[in-house]
Amino acid sequence: MGRSPCCEKEGLKKGPWTSEEDELLVKYINKHGHGNWRSLPKNAGLLRCGKSCRLRWTNYLRPDIKRGPFTPEEEKLVIQLHAILGNRWAAIAAQLPGRTDNEIKNLWNTHLRKRLICMGLDPQTHEPASTPAGPSKKPPASPSTRHMTQWESARLEAEARLSTESLVCHPHPARFLDSDYFLRLWNSEVGESFRNFDMKEKIVCQSPISQASTSTTKCASTSGLTVDNRDEEIKCKNFIKTEVLDVNTRSDSSSSNEVEDSSESALQLLLDFPGYSDMSFLEDPVDNYPDNESFFKFY
DNA sequence: AACGTGATCAACCGCTTGGTC
DNA sequence: AGACCAAGCGGTTGATCACGT
Numbered sequence: 001m002g003r004s005p006c007c008e009k010e011g012l013k014k015g016p017w018t019s020e021e022d023e024l025l026v027k028y029i030n031k032h033g034h035g036n037w038r039s040l041p042k043n044a045g046l047l048r049c050g051k052s053c054r055l056r057w058t059n060y061l062r063p064d065i066k067r068g069p070f071t072p073e074e075e076k077l078v079i080q081l082h083a084i085l086g087n088r089w090a091a092i093a094a095q096l097p098g099r100t101d102n103e104i105k106n107l108w109n110t111h112l113r114k115r116l117i118c119m120g121l122d123p124q125t126h127e128p129a130s131t132p133a134g135p136s137k138k139p140p141a142s143p144s145t146r147h148m149t150q151w152e153s154a155r156l157e158a159e160a161r162l163s164t165e166s167l168v169c170h171p172h173p174a175r176f177l178d179s180d181y182f183l184r185l186w187n188s189e190v191g192e193s194f195r196n197f198d199m200k201e202k203i204v205c206q207s208p209i210s211q212a213s214t215s216t217t218k219c220a221s222t223s224g225l226t227v228d229n230r231d232e233e234i235k236c237k238n239f240i241k242t243e244v245l246d247v248n249t250r251s252d253s254s255s256s257n258e259v260e261d262s263s264e265s266a267l268q269l270l271l272d273f274p275g276y277s278d279m280s281f282l283e284d285p286v287d288n289y290p291d292n293e294s295f296f297k298f299y
Numbered sequence: 300a301a302c303g304t305g306a307t308c309a310a311c312c313g314c315t316t317g318g319t320c
Numbered sequence: 321a322g323a324c325c326a327a328g329c330g331g332t333t334g335a336t337c338a339c340g341t
Contacts, residue, residue: 014310014311015309015310015311015334015335016309016310016335016336017309017310036326037326037327038325038326038327050326050327051311051312051326051327052310052311054327054328055309055310055311056309056310058328059309059310060309060310087330087331088329088330089329089330090328090329090330101328101329101330102308102309102310102330103308105330105331106307106308106309109307109331110306110307110308111307
């Protein structure tokens, strides 16, 4: 039995909102809060379904919404976060105050995705698009892939370190549960694969962009991130994506403030990762990209 | 000026998730 | 345990605008 549509009631209005409707909604929410969205339209005197009201409020009318074009810094952040989080627009929006998931999704689909495609990159994986050579031929680990692995490794390490620190400093039960999660992760098969990479060597790899072309080769050979290890790398990557990055959303809001801080610290650590700081290509129009060189420079 | 085309973005649709009973 | 419901989320659509011919 399928779910009945939320707007099945006849007589409910659809389509663009009028300024009068906006005013009614804002007035009502300012006075009473949104409460139950389903009952809101009736109480506010609107001929809309609750879902439509919620969307209008969260995407447009909310007072903390930042309107206007995205700055290059915001675009840079969106690209960085997309490389880590994929199409999780709400999670990305959470890192950009005043921006909505819808807005970010639109930015991605209309601008950033095309920009990556123009540069010969797969907008989903942020790796060079596959060549006509065929799927059987395993492409060499790209600088971007290697960089992704480094980030994620760094994140995993940071999470593990922060959780250990938090255990020592704040051993109360609610915190222990979340911290324990990372410790278990650290002690798991994935943590083992991660530890097999020589972190000291990895740090050597975190060299400035200008060295990218030479250091990545060194990275691949010294850190264990060779093509042969790509399965491990992918396993690790997927696990982190599905398990580690989901912890924020799983944590309940009442006990997760400090954990959230830790995750934010780890995220910041990733965003500060050398090699992902030069996003100057964002300021150039697409037509100015003669080849992939400028892009790889930034990776 | 009229038309066609592509870009943009607000809004919708339907699936998923999480809470409650 | 599972049914039900509200809310959240991501994909998609379609109206509108901008620009080129």
